[in-house]
Amino acid sequence: MTEVLPDLPDLRAAFWRGVMPRRPRPAAVTTKEVVVPGHTPDPEALARYARVCGFTLRDALPPTWLHVLTFPLHLHLLADPGTTLPLAGLVHVRNRMRLHRPTLLTEQLEIGSGIGNLRPHRRGALVDLTGRVHVGAELVWEGVTTYLARGAQVAGAAGSAHHSRDARQDSFVPATEPGGAGAIWRLPADLGRQYSEVSGDPNPIHTSRLAAKAVGFARPIIHGMWTHARVLAALENRLPDSYEVAVEFTKPILLPGTVGFAAAPRPGGWDAAVTTRDGSKPYLLARIDY
Amino acid sequence: MQLPRTAVVVGGNRTPFAKANGAYAPASNHDLLTAAIDGLVARFGLAGQRMDEVVGGAVLKHTRDFNLTREAVLSSALAPDTPACDLQQACGTGLETVVYLANKIALGQADIGIAGGVDSASDAPIAVSEPLRRALLAANAARTLPSRLQALAGIRPSHLAPETPRVVEPRTGLSMGEHQARTTKKWDVTRAEQDELAAASHQHLAAAWDSGFFDELVTPYLGLTRDATLRPDTSVEKLATLKPVFGGPDGTMTAGNSTPLSDGAAVVLLADADYAAAHHLPALARLVDAEVAAVDHPGGADLLLAPVTAVGRLLARQGLTLADFDLFEIHEAFASTVLATLKAWEDEEYCRSVGLPGALGSIDRAKLNVTGSSLAAGHPFAATGGRIVATAATLLHQRGPGSRGLISICAAGGQGVAAILEGM
Numbered sequence: 001m002t003e004v005l006p007d008l009p010d011l012r013a014a015f016w017r018g019v020m021p022r023r024p025r026p027a028a029v030t031t032k033e034v035v036v037p038g039h040t041p042d043p044e045a046l047a048r049y050a051r052v053c054g055f056t057l058r059d060a061l062p063p064t065w066l067h068v069l070t071f072p073l074h075l076h077l078l079a080d081p082g083t084t085l086p087l088a089g090l091v092h093v094r095n096r097m098r099l100h101r102p103t104l105l106t107e108q109l110e111i112g113s114g115i116g117n118l119r120p121h122r123r124g125a126l127v128d129l130t131g132r133v134h135v136g137a138e139l140v141w142e143g144v145t146t147y148l149a150r151g152a153q154v155a156g157a158a159g160s161a162h163h164s165r166d167a168r169q170d171s172f173v174p175a176t177e178p179g180g181a182g183a184i185w186r187l188p189a190d191l192g193r194q195y196s197e198v199s200g201d202p203n204p205i206h207t208s209r210l211a212a213k214a215v216g217f218a219r220p221i222i223h224g225m226w227t228h229a230r231v232l233a234a235l236e237n238r239l240p241d242s243y244e245v246a247v248e249f250t251k252p253i254l255l256p257g258t259v260g261f262a263a264a265p266r267p268g269g270w271d272a273a274v275t276t277r278d279g280s281k282p283y284l285l286a287r288i289d290y
Numbered sequence: 291m292q293l294p295r296t297a298v299v300v301g302g303n304r305t306p307f308a309k310a311n312g313a314y315a316p317a318s319n320h321d322l323l324t325a326a327i328d329g330l331v332a333r334f335g336l337a338g339q340r341m342d343e344v345v346g347g348a349v350l351k352h353t354r355d356f357n358l359t360r361e362a363v364l365s366s367a368l369a370p371d372t373p374a375c376d377l378q379q380a381c382g383t384g385l386e387t388v389v390y391l392a393n394k395i396a397l398g399q400a401d402i403g404i405a406g407g408v409d410s411a412s413d414a415p416i417a418v419s420e421p422l423r424r425a426l427l428a429a430n431a432a433r434t435l436p437s438r439l440q441a442l443a444g445i446r447p448s449h450l451a452p453e454t455p456r457v458v459e460p461r462t463g464l465s466m467g468e469h470q471a472r473t474t475k476k477w478d479v480t481r482a483e484q485d486e487l488a489a490a491s492h493q494h495l496a497a498a499w500d501s502g503f504f505d506e507l508v509t510p511y512l513g514l515t516r517d518a519t520l521r522p523d524t525s526v527e528k529l530a531t532l533k534p535v536f537g538g539p540d541g542t543m544t545a546g547n548s549t550p551l552s553d554g555a556a557v558v559l560l561a562d563a564d565y566a567a568a569h570h571l572p573a574l575a576r577l578v579d580a581e582v583a584a585v586d587h588p589g590g591a592d593l594l595l596a597p598v599t600a601v602g603r604l605l606a607r608q609g610l611t612l613a614d615f616d617l618f619e620i621h622e623a624f625a626s627t628v629l630a631t632l633k634a635w636e637d638e639e640y641c642r643s644v645g646l647p648g649a650l651g652s653i654d655r656a657k658l659n660v661t662g663s664s665l666a667a668g669h670p671f672a673a674t675g676g677r678i679v680a681t682a683a684t685l686l687h688q689r690g691p692g693s694r695g696l697i698s699i700c701a702a703g704g705q706g707v708a709a710i711l712e713g714m
Contacts, residue, residue: 043512047316056365057321058328059511106513237367 002033005076008111011200014075019088027118027125027152030082034073035112041069041105049198052191053226054233060102062236063245064229066109066141067097068199070131071225073113074145077129083115085127088215090147092224093126097143098244103133110134118154125152182262184277185230187222189256195226206255221252227284231272235263238270240290247286259283296563297392298573298714300402302680303330304556305511306518307668310411313514314553319348319355322511323362323408326555326673329509330404331367334559334571340369342400345391346557347376347383347407349671349702352415358408381623382582382701383407384556384675385709391560392577401565406557407672413553422449459702461588466623466702467548469593471537474626476592477633481542484625485529488547488665491622495662496522503661507680519550519668547625552668556676558683563714573714575683575695579608580709585644587704594627597698597706598634602646604708610694612651616713617685617695619678622664627700660685675699679711686713 041061049065050057078087103109110133117128126146133141192206201223204211212220228247232239253259253274260279263272274284305325308314314322323346331337346359355361360374379386387405394400418426421444428441458465464472474484498504499516524546534541535548559571566573583600585591597620605611612618612635620628634640635650642648661681664674682695693713700706 043313044316050321056324057317057512058325106510237365237370 001031002035002112005034005036005073007039008036008069008072009076011072011075012202014072014079015087015202017079019086026084027149027154028082028084029115029118029127030077030080031116032077032080032082033112033114034076035110036073037110039069039109039111041107041109043105045198046105052194052198053229055229055236059104059106061105062229062232063097063099063141063143064225064232066099066103066133067095067131067143067145067225069109069111069133070113070143072200073111073131074115074129077113077115085125085147085149085152089124089150089152091150092145092249093148094146094246094248095143095225095228096244096246097131097141098242100138100140100142100242102241103135103140107135120154121148124148124150125154183234183260185259185261185274187253187255187257187259191222191226192220192255195223199223199225201225217252217254219254222255222257224249224252224284227253227274228286231261231263231274231284231286234261235270235272235288238265239288243269243288243290245286245288247284249284251281251283253283293396294398295396296576297395297560298563298566298576299679299683299711300559300561300566300571300573301330301333302507302556302558302676302683303333304508304673304677304680305329305554306508306514306516307552307554307670307673307677308514308518309668310551310553312412312518312553313512314410315412317410317512317553318413319351319358319408319410319555320362320365322410322553322555323348323358323406323557324365325509325511326406326408326557326676327362327366327368327404330557330559332509333506337367338369341372341403343391343394343403344368344372344374345377345387345403345405346374347378347387347672348409349378349380349383350409350411350414351378378672379582379707380702380705381621381669381671381674382699382705382707383672384677385580385679385697385699385707386582386675388558388560388577388675388679389580389707389709392580395560395562396577398562400562402559402561404557404559406555406676407674408555409670409672410553411551411670416452419449419451419453421446425449459587459593465536466593467536467543469587470624470626471541471543473592473594473630474537474542474624477626477630479542479626479629479633481530482526483629484542484547485526485544487622487625487628488529489524489526491625491659491662491665492521492524493662494660495520495666498661503684507684517667519552520662520666543624543626547665549623549664549669552670554668554670554673556673556680558676558679572687574687575711575713578694578710578712579604580707581607582705582707584706585704591704592630592634593702593704594623594700595630595634595706596704597700597708598631598641598650599644599646600706600708601635601696601698602641602644602650604710605650606647608710610710612653612696614694615653615696616657616689616693617660617682618653618658619663619682619695619697620659621669621674621678621699622659623669623700625665628659631698675707679709682711683713686711689713
């Protein structure tokens with residue numbers, strides 16, 4: 001079933017619906033898909049996003065901005081009565097997206113999303129939220145966001161035949177290890193608030209020390225999708241018109257913080273990493289394939 | 291003087307120009323300049339190529355943009371090992387960047403490069419007041435907490451008001467419009483003449499857009515596909531209804547015959563003639579020569595008439611007269627700037643007073659700003675030179691080899707830049 005929405009839904013309502021405590025039930029996700037048929041990008045909103053993430057403001061939309069446009073639909077599906085996963089326990093572990101062609105600020109977009117591929121993980125269950133952006137009938141962008149639902153119970157155990165397929169799909173190995181940090185990024189204490197404002201993500205663990213402490217972090221953490229966007233912004237003019245990018249969020253970055261960034265080209269793509277300042281431990285690993 | 295090599299204009303690209311706080315309100319100088327460069331790269335297939343140099347500039351510049359052009363190059367599709375430099379000469383910036391690069395090409399120091407400029411009146415830098423800036427610097431330099439607090443204690447509430455940039459001459463305290471109003475009166479430039487020139491600028495620019503002239507010169511940006519200031523339906527009658535904004539209640543200068551604050555960027559691709567031929571690049575026009583001049587405006591000289599001196603010296607050096615030109619591009623800072631310039635060219639006494647041998651003469655007005663100029667297109671300060679050079683080179687190429695164009699651009703500080711292009 002596909003639910004058609006007139007425009008991108010309000011994030012806050014869906015978020016608070018989603019974080020309400022739910023009766024423990026076997027993990028399940030809705031079979032519903034959701035689509036917004038006619039969305040016109042807002043140049044002002046894009047400019048604010050570009051400024052916070054380090055992109056030059058261009059007519060071509062950053063692929064991570066297209067993800068931001070699908071995010072309210074993700075929340076809408078997670079808050080759906082047919083989905084039993086507690087939103088507060090979700091950890092964004094990896095993301096994959098393909099830009100099929102440059103998508104322009106002036107184009108009218110159809111934005112769609114679905115949820116599925118619920119599968120066991122040693123710490124709970126993994127679930128995929130998919131996103132698709134069409135211009136007319138043409139698919140211009142698609143993405144898969146994988147969340148870990150901590151403690152969620154899914155039929156079938158880790159290590160089953162079913163799981164081995166997912167394990168391959170979920171494994172993430174950059175083709176080559178990028179070298180030591182080539183750049184230093186200084187993340188200010190209010191970066192979480194800045195990115196929350198431009199992305200609409202209302203999760204308080206990015207803005208409030210108390211909320212961060214409640215889920216086990218000493219300080220607020222920056223959104224994984226900010227770090228992802230910052231990586232693409234750093235490579236913006238080196239990337240072709242069409243590419244796939246997969247990232248794995250290995251460790252949260254606490255705010256304020258100073259991190260390292262390294263990127264290395266290889267035939268057919270790039271490997272990049274956001275690391276500790278000395279380059280020894282990764283926060284994010286990225287693989288870009290043309 | 292014979293130069294070792296010939297610098298040619300290969301082509302140009304600019305964004306459509308927007309009104310301040312219009313379509314480009316969210317864009318920075320960096321964004322705009324990158325957009326203009328990337329459009330040029332797309333037009334001439336330069337992606338991944340190293341230019342010998344990119345030179346650009348902006349008049350309203352943030353301190354963070356100390357390396358504006360280099361940073362735009364790094365965001366563009368050009369090879370990252372393309373060097374860049376920033377140059378600034380108020381509204382002369384754009385033309386000066388072309389002269390700088392063309393000279394390097396002519397001397398054999400570069401084969402190919404990009405020159406141009408950008409300005410955003412929407413994203414103008416705002417500075418803190420001078421007393422606040424001094425106090426913050428002192429506090430920053432203080433080594434102990436008490437001395438730091440002492441430095442900060444000097445801050446008064448009145449120091450906290452931010453300072454926006456003003457288009458005011460530091461030595462006279464007059465805005466450019468107020469200066470030009472004096473010139474307008476002194477040279478007896480009438481309201482009717484000004485409105486007529488403004489209407490012609492809009493009509494010429496509109497006709498050029500309609501004919502597809504700018505298809506080769508402009509790339510849309512942020513949804514804007516034409517210059518936002520352009521009013522194809524304007525007329526002398528409509529312009530006559532506007533109230534004066536400079537020169538008091540009896541003034542003749544209105545919002546209609548003065549350039550609006552604008553946002554935009556323009557760049558020009560320049561190359562050595564032989565290099566262009568070897569790489570199958572077009573050559574629209576060659577840069578023959580250029581001259582810069584200044585007048586003593588604190589001493590009472592007309593602020594925006596310095597290009598008259600520049601043009602006079604340039605013609606003398608080249609052994610040319612105004613009659614030798616097929617096109618005149620006089621930057622329309624104000625309609626009355628163009629009209630006073632034409633009157634000054636005809637004025638024996640004025641020309642002698644600035645050290646020229648005599649009057650430069652009259653021109654056929656049908657050769658003036660034939661595809662419109664800044665009154666209709668808008669005037670993002672440092673972008674105007676690139677717009678005019680690319681436009682003039684295209685027009686001269688249409689007129690054929692040997693056709694000549696004269697460019698005259700006035701600038702703040704009582705300065706002016708002039709250049710001669712010759713069609714190829």
